[in-house]
Amino acid sequence: MSEGRKTVMASVARALGRDGPDAAMRAELDRRLKEPRPNLIPARATLPPVQRIQLFVDMAREASATVAVLPSAKAAPGAIAEYLRRENLPPAIRIAPDPALEDLPWGDWPLLSVSRGRATGSEAVSLTHAFAGIAETGTLMLHSGPYAPTTLNFLPDTNIVLLDAGRIVGAYEEGWALLRRATGGAMPRTVNFITGPSRTADIEQTLQLGAHGPRRLHILLIDAGTTA
């Protein structure tokens, strides 16, 4: 044990007036960590599905993200080709090595050049697959893993994110619950909550988009329902 640790822990013990929690307290603290409970969830985060999805869209747009609703993921390559044309961007995209993205009908859009893997700094546009959407603030939740390089979320100028409407939950806490279920409780190296494109107000308190991360965040919301 390092000297530093000993000194700090001794100082904490002195201040708390105890040598660690007693057995009963320790059991209680253990339980608090093993069965994490949500605290107060704002009413805004408890809406039924249709309103919840609409809230996600409204909040994401308020945070300067753009949202396009598609009836199915198969429509994504066409929507992306169209988006790149409209935004005057080169028809090239770096996609996460995720089967759900790789298996999309890219072949139908031969003019769109598709590469796979992490970002290296030279890619203008990336496509990633969100783990979940959080309605209360229009936030995307993504996590690192073999299929999901974190660099794609930050290096390219434009980040396009595919989100299934069924993965939109109300509150951050529901996102954590989904993640624990998906990974058996293990935390990935990185969990990103992303709300709109990068911005700064560091120059004379003037808000500007596109500081160091993506200048544009475009969400492709896959929803067969009736979202606007």
Add this chain to the structure above:
Amino acid sequence: MQATSRAFKENAHRALRDPDLQAALAKMRQGFVERRATVVRRLPEFDALRDQGRAIKDHTLANLDFYLARFEERVRAAGGQVHWAVDAHAARAIVLEICSKTGARTVTKGKSMIGEEIAINEHLARHGITPVETDLGEYILQLRDEPPSHLIAPAIHVTRAQIAESFREAHRDLDPARPLEEPSALMAEARGEMRARFLAADVGITGANFLIAETGSTAIVTNEGNGDLTQTLPRVHIVLASLEKLVPTLEDASTILRLLARSATGQEFSVYTTFSTGPRRPEDPDGPEEFHVVLLDNGRSRMLGTEFHEMLRCIRCGACLNHCPIYQSIGGHAYGWVYTGPMGSVLTPALIGIEEAGHLPNASTFCGRCEAVCPMRIPLPKMMRHWREREFERHLQPARMRLALKGWAFLAQRPALYRIGARIAASMLGLAGRRRGAFRSLPLAGGWTMSRDLPAPEGATFQAQWRARGRA
């Protein structure tokens, strides 16, 4: 950072005469204050969340021994390392050693108040390692060799003309005739300059808004995305954090996150909230290979259980600065050290000593707005009073001030004498000032009347009127 808090009065006078600073502060009053009020109104549960946030931090601090040990265990289980630093000196040595072992030449840095507290940039530079601040505001300050003046808007005091000047001087390889008047041009230039440095850095250093005991995660909150590039691209990620950043679970962090951005920038949520746990996994396509957390004490464990205990709940949102009439008048540099505004007036004396920072807890009108807006409900005015008491007990104030305070105490403890004294003083002042209705100057109060008039008292004293009404 060398503290200049002893020179608070001179610093404040200079700040009041600085037109650029005054313009920036006027803008802040509209911007931060109004935006916060708007988003708080939109979340009816805000005050209930404040109560929960306070309870989470109180619980964590009461069991800090347990949660620190658990956090360390979890970081290790995820393949990371925890380094314990008793003070700034130890923290600097730890960071330098990790950088040296890595053979680091350049280090990118996300914004970190602990980095400022331990003056890590100067230390690395002295040992031949180039630190690069990547937050736009911090980068501007690094070029200008200045400390931050605000917790979350570090370069709030710098004008765009000054930024353009610094950029022209630093980015010599660019066209000297390029236009740099617009904020967008300045931002684009910084973005371009920073790209290569993000990719070239050997080590990335970030701060932490939260440490999570449940998972051994550290969390950062940013709007620019610089913190994420800083911690994702280099081979080594070092997190600088102090003990009180701990919370038990991801749920607890989520509750406090609902308070943080709203209180800080008046956003519903910051753009990037990132949880990092250990180094990249073997199958991950990117991320750092090493993950180090430097846990800094630097006087905080000594605050536990004292009258300054509650200060350890602070989440560094800056709401108390934004709403403080003193900060709004003089900005951050006058405070003379890393932490400014009301939170700085309480924290700085605890970290560098009341001898050094005695002016700060006196730089308050006790209007109470800081406590009213604090998301963690920290009783800042009460703690400033505690510092004033300590200052008095330790005979740190000038003799004349002590004498005046003693005289006041003598009167205040003798109500009958106080009433008579007040009545005589009020009627004499009333008589002397009857003709003009106010005094332009008064003996022994020249400082006070220099910038305002004292209205002449009229009629009976407050206490006399109060008693008369009570009987009625």
